[in-house]
Amino acid sequence: MPAPRRFRICCLVVAALAVLFVPGGFTPLHAQTPTVVHYWLWLDDPTAPMFDSLVKEFNASHPGIKVEYQLVPLSEYHDKVVTALAAGSGPDAGRFKDWWLGEFVKLNALEPLTPLIGKWPGRAEIIENLWETGKIMSSGPVFMLPHQFITFYLYYRKDWFAAAGLKPPTTFDDFLVAAKKLTDPTKNQYGFGLRGGAGGQDQWLAFFSAAGGRLVDGQGKVILNNEQGVKANQWYIDLFRTLKVAPPSAPTDAYAQCLGAFQAGTTAMFAHHVGSSVMVTQKPGADSVGVVPIPAADPKKPATMVTMAGNVVFAGSKQKEAAFTFISWLSEANATDKWSSSREGQLPSVKSVSKLPRYTNNPFFKVSLDSANFAIAWPPLPGVGYVSAQGWQANMQRALVGQISSKDMLDEIARALQR
Amino acid sequence: MRSPGRFSAEAKGRHGRGGTWVLPLFLLSPALALLLGVVAYPICRAVWLSFHHFEILRPDLSQFVGLDHYRDLLTDPVLRIALANSGLWVAGVVCFQFLGGLIGALILNQRFPGRAAIRGLALIPWATPSVLVALMWTWMLDGNYGLVNDLLVKAKILSRFQPWLAQPWSALPGVILADVWQGVPFFAVMLLAALQAIPEDLFEAARIDGASPGRVLRHVTLPLLLPTILLTVMLRVIWTANYMDLIMIMTGGGPGYSSLTVPLYAYYTAYKRLDFGSGATIAIVQVLVLAAVMVFYLRQLRKNEVMVQ
Numbered sequence: 001m002p003a004p005r006r007f008r009i010c011c012l013v014v015a016a017l018a019v020l021f022v023p024g025g026f027t028p029l030h031a032q033t034p035t036v037v038h039y040w041l042w043l044d045d046p047t048a049p050m051f052d053s054l055v056k057e058f059n060a061s062h063p064g065i066k067v068e069y070q071l072v073p074l075s076e077y078h079d080k081v082v083t084a085l086a087a088g089s090g091p092d093a094g095r096f097k098d099w100w101l102g103e104f105v106k107l108n109a110l111e112p113l114t115p116l117i118g119k120w121p122g123r124a125e126i127i128e129n130l131w132e133t134g135k136i137m138s139s140g141p142v143f144m145l146p147h148q149f150i151t152f153y154l155y156y157r158k159d160w161f162a163a164a165g166l167k168p169p170t171t172f173d174d175f176l177v178a179a180k181k182l183t184d185p186t187k188n189q190y191g192f193g194l195r196g197g198a199g200g201q202d203q204w205l206a207f208f209s210a211a212g213g214r215l216v217d218g219q220g221k222v223i224l225n226n227e228q229g230v231k232a233n234q235w236y237i238d239l240f241r242t243l244k245v246a247p248p249s250a251p252t253d254a255y256a257q258c259l260g261a262f263q264a265g266t267t268a269m270f271a272h273h274v275g276s277s278v279m280v281t282q283k284p285g286a287d288s289v290g291v292v293p294i295p296a297a298d299p300k301k302p303a304t305m306v307t308m309a310g311n312v313v314f315a316g317s318k319q320k321e322a323a324f325t326f327i328s329w330l331s332e333a334n335a336t337d338k339w340s341s342s343r344e345g346q347l348p349s350v351k352s353v354s355k356l357p358r359y360t361n362n363p364f365f366k367v368s369l370d371s372a373n374f375a376i377a378w379p380p381l382p383g384v385g386y387v388s389a390q391g392w393q394a395n396m397q398r399a400l401v402g403q404i405s406s407k408d409m410l411d412e413i414a415r416a417l418q419r
Numbered sequence: 420m421r422s423p424g425r426f427s428a429e430a431k432g433r434h435g436r437g438g439t440w441v442l443p444l445f446l447l448s449p450a451l452a453l454l455l456g457v458v459a460y461p462i463c464r465a466v467w468l469s470f471h472h473f474e475i476l477r478p479d480l481s482q483f484v485g486l487d488h489y490r491d492l493l494t495d496p497v498l499r500i501a502l503a504n505s506g507l508w509v510a511g512v513v514c515f516q517f518l519g520g521l522i523g524a525l526i527l528n529q530r531f532p533g534r535a536a537i538r539g540l541a542l543i544p545w546a547t548p549s550v551l552v553a554l555m556w557t558w559m560l561d562g563n564y565g566l567v568n569d570l571l572v573k574a575k576i577l578s579r580f581q582p583w584l585a586q587p588w589s590a591l592p593g594v595i596l597a598d599v600w601q602g603v604p605f606f607a608v609m610l611l612a613a614l615q616a617i618p619e620d621l622f623e624a625a626r627i628d629g630a631s632p633g634r635v636l637r638h639v640t641l642p643l644l645l646p647t648i649l650l651t652v653m654l655r656v657i658w659t660a661n662y663m664d665l666i667m668i669m670t671g672g673g674p675g676y677s678s679l680t681v682p683l684y685a686y687y688t689a690y691k692r693l694d695f696g697s698g699a700t701i702a703i704v705q706v707l708v709l710a711a712v713m714v715f716y717l718r719q720l721r722k723n724e725v726m727v728q
Contacts, residue, residue, distance in 0.1 A: 079690040107476040249562030249582035251674040389691040398675035
């Protein structure tokens with residue numbers, strides 16, 4: 001190659017590198033660099049394309065911000081966020097459960113969102129009482145922006161109930177009559193799919209509340225191990241221990257086992273939320289499955305549990321405003337509707353979306369939304385994260401297999417909650 | 420044999436001229452840095468953590484608590500359960516893996532058609548990822564529609580399905596069964612390699628002398644396999660004591676604490692309760708117990724060697 005030509009090529013390469021890397025030298029290119037927001041989330045079905053398309057839509061409509069997301073399984077989410085934040089490599093924003101709020105706020109790891117919410121036009125659209133799920137105290141700041149929530153209800157085998165001449169259970173008495181009548185161990189058939197394994201604390205809280213138990217009083221004092229709580233918990237334990245209306249595998253059954261047992265015709269009733277409604281209508285089939293609110297000990301005092309999966313901005317983020325722009329966009333009508341109507345669908349926190357016919361005409365969504373009026377959430381105590389991750393499961397299992405009493409179990413959980 | 424000249428030159432290099440250490444040290448420094456970073460630092464950090472109350476997201480609030488974590492563990496009933504479970508877990512897994520591996524190695528050492536293919540296929544459990552093994556065995560042992568229950572009921576060994584992983588007495592044995600299935604090929608391959616190194620003449624001589632197959636196994640095969648057996652058992656004890664993937668996925672340590680082992684307890688304490696000080700203390704207790712077992716084992720090993728000599 002002749003020397004002058006080589007020299008010209010070198011000059012071109014140097015010029016190209018300068019364009020790319022000299023800071024401030026070429027302002028127009030530099031100014032176009034969008035702010036990158038790192039966002040973490042879990043999805044019940046990680047292969048669902050819904051979220052990826054939402055991120056693409058956001059990035060296309062917000063040229064100044066680029067969202068990069070990472071999927072983390074729910075079971076590992078808490079640990080991974082904690083260790084990443086400790087290492088200084090955490091995300092700017094993330095999907096978040098109300099379970100973890102008390103713990104993370106105590107550690108100053110969450111950004112108070114109230115000032116940013118004040119400037120957000122979409123705030124009036126959020127269902128009013130759901131703001132409480134993102135706070136530690138009613139009068140305090142909002143740390144978690146409401147997004148998708150669930151309330152627990154009860155699936156039952158419509159066909160089995162009809163054949164046995166049973167009515168859909170609305171009270172504990174109805175529930176027990178049906179559970180006993182539909183239990184036949186010789187056919188490997190049980191009345192109720194009790195979930196003693198991973199994640200079973202939400203189902204437990206739904207029944208515990210419906211039996212009259214309460215985790216905290218009006219002042220936030222832990223009272224779950226009082227007389228009423230012990231009685232409510234004993235009722236739940238007895239479903240497995242003395243009445244034997246739950247499968248023998250109940251102490252370790254997690255979501256997959258409970259759903260599988262209901263689908264396979266092993267159990268007649270199963271408590272869950274809209275997240276599984278598509279699957280139960282596929283098998284055992286829409287005609288075979290009915291849904292009712294969680295039955296109550298006292299029909300005048302219905303109760304169930306509600307849990308919010310919202311969004312937070314982490315205190316260590318350097319892109320707080322951009323991160324809030326993204327999470328608030330997720331809580332607006334368009335994105336909420338797309339999320340809720342996908343197979344990841346949970347209940348929308350946006351008023352106008354919750355009134356759409358696709359939700360009000362869907363029996364699963366309707367029962368869930370109606371149940372929200374009397375649903376009880378985990379209190380924002382620092383110990384809830386540990387109780388929901390491991391503490392409840394270990395102690396519930398010990399109670400189910402008869403190693404500890406109802407009172408001992410609740411004392412352990414009370415201690416862990418107040419940690 | 421070394422020549423005296425070379426020996427004296429080396430000695431001079433070691434003791435006479437300090438400068439000769441520079442180049443070897445320089446060449447070793449990347450490996451040394453790696454070892455210090457990935458082995459020494461975490462150990463020192465764990466020891467440091469065990470003497471502190473550590474707030475992971477607020478390290479500025481961490482406090483020195485002396486021996487408090489160790490004192491708490493002395494009265495911790497869950498640690499006692501976890502230690503007993505760990506002992507049962509290691510003993511059960513290693514014994515059955517060894518027996519299965521020995522039988523497998525003796526079979527695979529015979530001449531039969533398709534031996535090469537079967538030797539390859541026998542490695543499949545060892546090559547299967549732990550998570551997959553755990554999920555597979557969880558469903559096979561499922562109390563409602565698991566394959567194991569189905570076979571046992573059809574064979575009329577059981578009258579009804581058993582929730583193997585949901586009963587305190589059968590949860591840990593269920594997980595041991597899964598790990599035995601996964602680990603047998605490791606022992607089989609190691610022992611097979613050692614078997615093939617035994618000269619055929621020895622077996623032939625024993626047979627000519629009229630030794631029965633049982634006596635050949637007892638007096639020829641096993642003594643010559645002993646060094647491999649001892650080494651493999653030692654490695655396997657250490658690995659099994661630290662191994663928690665299967666238990667975490669299959670039972671989560673439950674029901675209750677029925678299958679909770681020490682590493683799983685340390686993990687839950689550190690990452691679920693965010694009590695890194697106590698978590699590190701539990702891990703150190705495990706290291707100390709394991710070190711004591713290994714020292715005892717190695718001493719026995721040395722005694723055996725002396726006796727053999």
